[in-house]
Amino acid sequence: MTWPAGRVIHRIHLGLYGGDVFNPGARGNARFSPIRDAAGSCIPTLYGGTSFDCAVMETVFHDVPIAPGLKTFDQVKLAEQVYSTVTPQRDLVLADLSSTALRSLGLRRVDLIDTEKEQYPGTRKWAEAIHKQCPTIEGLCWVSRQDDRARAVVLFGDRISAGDLTLAAATRGILDDGELFTDLLILAGRIGVNVV
Numbered sequence: 001m002t003w004p005a006g007r008v009i010h011r012i013h014l015g016l017y018g019g020d021v022f023n024p025g026a027r028g029n030a031r032f033s034p035i036r037d038a039a040g041s042c043i044p045t046l047y048g049g050t051s052f053d054c055a056v057m058e059t060v061f062h063d064v065p066i067a068p069g070l071k072t073f074d075q076v077k078l079a080e081q082v083y084s085t086v087t088p089q090r091d092l093v094l095a096d097l098s099s100t101a102l103r104s105l106g107l108r109r110v111d112l113i114d115t116e117k118e119q120y121p122g123t124r125k126w127a128e129a130i131h132k133q134c135p136t137i138e139g140l141c142w143v144s145r146q147d148d149r150a151r152a153v154v155l156f157g158d159r160i161s162a163g164d165l166t167l168a169a170a171t172r173g174i175l176d177d178g179e180l181f182t183d184l185l186i187l188a189g190r191i192g193v194n195v196v
Contacts, residue, residue: 001096001141003088008168009048009153011084012059019084019171022046022157031113031120032127032140032154043131044157046165052083053187054150060174060184062146064193071193078174078184078195085168092160094153095130097142113142131156 003009017023022044026034033045049055060081064071095101099109112123130137139155146152155165172180188195 001094001101003092003094003139003141003153005088005090007088009046009086009088009165010050010052010055011046011048011086012055012081012174013047013084014080015082015171015173016080019082019167020046020086020162020165022155022160024157029117029120030154031115031123033124035124035128035131037128037158038132046086046155046157046160047153048086048155049144049147049152050150051147052183054144054147054152055083056184056187057146057191058144058152061188061191061193064191069192071191073188073193073195075175075195081174082171083174083177083180084171086165087168089164089166092138092155092164093136094139094141094155095134095137097140099143109143109145113145127154 011019023033023046024042024044026042028034030047035043037043047058049058060078061073064073097112102108102112112126115123127140130140138159139153141151141153144150144152174180174184185195
């Protein structure tokens with residue numbers, strides 16, 4: 001599938017990284033990172049989504065329990081988090097991991113997208129296999145598990161040049177920007193979370 005040039009990618013990430021900078025590391029435990037190429041080198045990754053809500057749900061609210069009743073989220077966890085929007089300057093070629101595309105691989109969403117953290121080592125192997133077998137693929141795209149109104153993406157930093165992504169607007173600290181924090185609180189209210 002093609003992610004067209006100019007279509008904004010929304011990101012929540014550590015302020016340690018610039019908004020258009022890929023996470024270089026072998027640390028972390030995400031669905032599709034950290035991953036390695038065929039030579040064993042870490043593949044830098046950049047996660048994002050089609051909306052602010054998607055970016056928040058896929059990061060800071062990712063581990064909020066799906067259960068009725070009061071749920072709390074410690075505001076301190078937001079201290080290092082920032083919001084960025086990046087714009088591809090060219091079309092990006094992404095592997096489509098929607099339900100219909102997964103069928104051609106003999107997979108269902110429950111096998112790759114609707115998985116828990118314990119299964120992430122297996123989902124990362126799929127990302128590595130796609131990267132290895134499809135040299136023109138520059139990332140993955142799927143309907144977000146956390147916000148099914150949106151699509152999530154992970155981009156492969158070894159296939160996207162520095163100038164291919166530019167900041168669409170200045171990076172903003174979640175706790176430093178009143179409007180942004182209000183948007184996060186509204187989303188928290190919608191999913192039954194009290195930010196304390």
